[in-house]
Amino acid sequence: MKILKTNWINIVGVFTVLFLYTTIYGLMDSSISRNVFQAIIASLIGICLYGIMFWAGFIIMLIILDCVLIIPNSNNLKIKLLIEWIVISVPFIYWAIKYPEQRTLYIVAIITFLITQLLRERLINKATQ
Known part of the structure; x- marks a missing residue:
């Protein structure tokens, strides 16, 4: 159960970076005139709301893959976290190819998820000791 609680870093990290990215993008987009408050609300x-299905799938996949890969045996943790990152990032890659107008959003999400997975390794090591 302690390992599942370390997923907070992935959820908070990806949410925060995507929120900052979409807010800044909303402020810099010349085709839309928004003030800071409107950009934050739109983000x-x-x-x-728009990403509710993503968040549900993201959290469910994190839990399932943790239960299958990490909880039974936490040896080779970094490799298992990278496998988890690859499996969960596949939809992002697909969406980046299918929706080129939002490609950078998905690339930012993939990179952020990788970074949070690597940070999560330390949390898991602390939780299992």
């Missing part, structure tokens, strides 16, 4: 709506 929250986009990430929370």
Whole structure:
């Protein structure tokens, strides 16, 4: 159970970076005139409401893969975390190819998820000791 609790870093990390990215993008997009408040609200709506299916799938896949890969045996943890990152990133890669207008959003999500997975290794090591 301690290992599952370390997923907070992935959820918070990906949410925060995507929120910052979409807010900054909303402010810099010359085709849309928004103030800071409107950009923040638009980012929250986009990430929370439009992305609700993503978040549900993301969390469920994290839990399933943790239960299958990491909880039974935490040896070779970095390799298992990288496998988890690859498996969960496949939809992002597909969406980046299918929706080129939002490609950078998905690339940012993939890179952020990799970084949070590597940070999560330390949390798992602390939790299992």
